Amino acid sequence: MSKEGAVGANENVKSFVRQTHWALIETGIIIAATIMNTIVLSRILTPSEFGAAAIALAIANVVQALIIGGFGPAIVRLGPELDRHLSQQIYTLVLAASLAGSLLCFVLAFPISALFEEQNILQLILVSSCSILFFGISSFGSSLLVRAARLRDIAVMVFVAKTASITIAISIAVAGGGSWALIASHIVFVFTQTVWVLVAIIGGLRPALPKQALVGFIKTSSLIVVENFVTTVTVRFFAIYAGLHYGIANLGLLNYALRLVDELGSIIVRTMNRVGVAYFSRLRDSNGSIKDGFAATTYLSTLIGAPIFMGLFSVIDELILLLSSEAWVSAIPMAKILCLYWIVRVMRIGTSPIYKALDKQSYAILISWAVLIYLATASFLVRDLEFIYVVAVFAARPVVSLPLGVWTMWRLTGASFVEQFAALMQPLLFAGIMLIVLEGVVANQITHLAEWESLIVKVALGAAIYLSLTALFDHKRILRLPDLLTGQVSLNARPPSK
Numbered sequence: 001m002s003k004e005g006a007v008g009a010n011e012n013v014k015s016f017v018r019q020t021h022w023a024l025i026e027t028g029i030i031i032a033a034t035i036m037n038t039i040v041l042s043r044i045l046t047p048s049e050f051g052a053a054a055i056a057l058a059i060a061n062v063v064q065a066l067i068i069g070g071f072g073p074a075i076v077r078l079g080p081e082l083d084r085h086l087s088q089q090i091y092t093l094v095l096a097a098s099l100a101g102s103l104l105c106f107v108l109a110f111p112i113s114a115l116f117e118e119q120n121i122l123q124l125i126l127v128s129s130c131s132i133l134f135f136g137i138s139s140f141g142s143s144l145l146v147r148a149a150r151l152r153d154i155a156v157m158v159f160v161a162k163t164a165s166i167t168i169a170i171s172i173a174v175a176g177g178g179s180w181a182l183i184a185s186h187i188v189f190v191f192t193q194t195v196w197v198l199v200a201i202i203g204g205l206r207p208a209l210p211k212q213a214l215v216g217f218i219k220t221s222s223l224i225v226v227e228n229f230v231t232t233v234t235v236r237f238f239a240i241y242a243g244l245h246y247g248i249a250n251l252g253l254l255n256y257a258l259r260l261v262d263e264l265g266s267i268i269v270r271t272m273n274r275v276g277v278a279y280f281s282r283l284r285d286s287n288g289s290i291k292d293g294f295a296a297t298t299y300l301s302t303l304i305g306a307p308i309f310m311g312l313f314s315v316i317d318e319l320i321l322l323l324s325s326e327a328w329v330s331a332i333p334m335a336k337i338l339c340l341y342w343i344v345r346v347m348r349i350g351t352s353p354i355y356k357a358l359d360k361q362s363y364a365i366l367i368s369w370a371v372l373i374y375l376a377t378a379s380f381l382v383r384d385l386e387f388i389y390v391v392a393v394f395a396a397r398p399v400v401s402l403p404l405g406v407w408t409m410w411r412l413t414g415a416s417f418v419e420q421f422a423a424l425m426q427p428l429l430f431a432g433i434m435l436i437v438l439e440g441v442v443a444n445q446i447t448h449l450a451e452w453e454s455l456i457v458k459v460a461l462g463a464a465i466y467l468s469l470t471a472l473f474d475h476k477r478i479l480r481l482p483d484l485l486t487g488q489v490s491l492n493a494r495p496p497s498k
Helices: 003-017 020-042 047-068 071-077 084-113 121-128 130-147 151-174 180-200 213-246 248-285 290-323 326-348 351-357 361-381 387-395 398-413 417-445 451-473 475-479 481-485
Strands: none
Touching: 020 151, 020 180, 020 248, 047 084, 047 121, 047 130, 047 180, 047 213, 047 248, 071 084, 071 130, 071 213, 071 248, 071 351, 084 121, 084 130, 084 213, 121 130, 121 180, 130 151, 130 180, 130 248, 151 180, 213 248, 213 361, 213 387, 248 290, 248 326, 248 351, 248 387, 290 326, 290 351, 290 398, 290 417, 290 451, 326 387, 326 398, 351 361, 351 398, 361 387, 361 398, 398 417, 417 451, 451 475, 475 481
8 A cells, every 4th residue: 555545544544533432422322212211111011021022023133134134244344346336236135135034034923923822922023024124224324324434423313213212112012012112112213214324325326236246245244144143043042942941921031131231232232343343444444453453442342331331230239129110120130140241241342343344254153153052052951940040151151252252363463362451451450349349348338228329329439439540540541542543552552751
């Protein structure tokens, strides 16, 4: 690459990084909306109604991952070859695949619903199938927005879509719609985004016959589809297994815990994947250091994610007792176990975008299959134990994925185990201190307080402890974060002395 080209590519990276705060705003909107929606619905719906909706959405998500799960990341990682003609070909492929996915889900609804006694699961799956078409179109448009660094537009779109979905969900739940509230919430969310991107992004595109240029895109997206499908199957088929073996009510409790904890983590991961693929692709095109970029994103994800899930672990008891009905008390241990999973998982969310940006999906596929084999084997071994042990096995997936992830990042970026750990050590330490103080000291001193008072005390003290430690001992790295992400300085480099 020429000097002028390198400078231009580096400016491209800087321009993209300057827009990433909108991705954080988008994540915050979805997290806040998901918590509020889950809490309100849990006061109206029963665990069985949550469980029935979980089955329907699990089937739709598995088919969605199989048919169109790789298109979005593959679009984002494309280089300058993505012109209008190729965009029209990809749009045609997305439409055809999305329609096929909806049809496949529609057909699968009949044999799968026959496995369950609940009468309305068939109808729930049939209606959920239409969300696959909407998701395909909205994912295509959102990927074009990410490529154009229009992250602000995505944040506004998500805010409008979430507001509409919450309004519909609560209205249907209050009217006695049961599981339909959750299904409608999901469909309205993706439908609103579909309308938005059709008007703002892809309204001028017209379907076009596939040509040779589409072959490379299909190859890349197919590899991503395999990894996404195996990952989705691991989670969604576990939900189906739980519903069959332990009953819809237990699945409803797990679904509630997942919507409070796992869904929040998944939102962060989806945002990181969407932004991260574009970021590392631009870094790759500018001949920047993937190793330094990985260290910077690992530091950032731990800085934000570790205190969120350690804090949630500490306050989840008060949160559920205060905001939900007594029917959900049994979900507290499940939610705590899932918090432990995400404390580990959030430290590694920068790996998946690197696999996609560098076209090294084979590593991700290897890890996904290893996790699936572990979960299937472990679930079989504990099948006769109480449901909480099965949830613990589900949350222990990092015992397989973590060492494999460290090894693959060493192979791809050259970052040793020590360097990978150093990138996350400080924020993880500060969040750990916060959790120890909250659970070891504060919790014993506030037992006489009501749930809402205890919740406020823990949140306020936890935030004060973590922010104080970070401001005192890590403020220099935070101030240099834009330079870290653009590769102008290394994460562990000493700042210049004044």
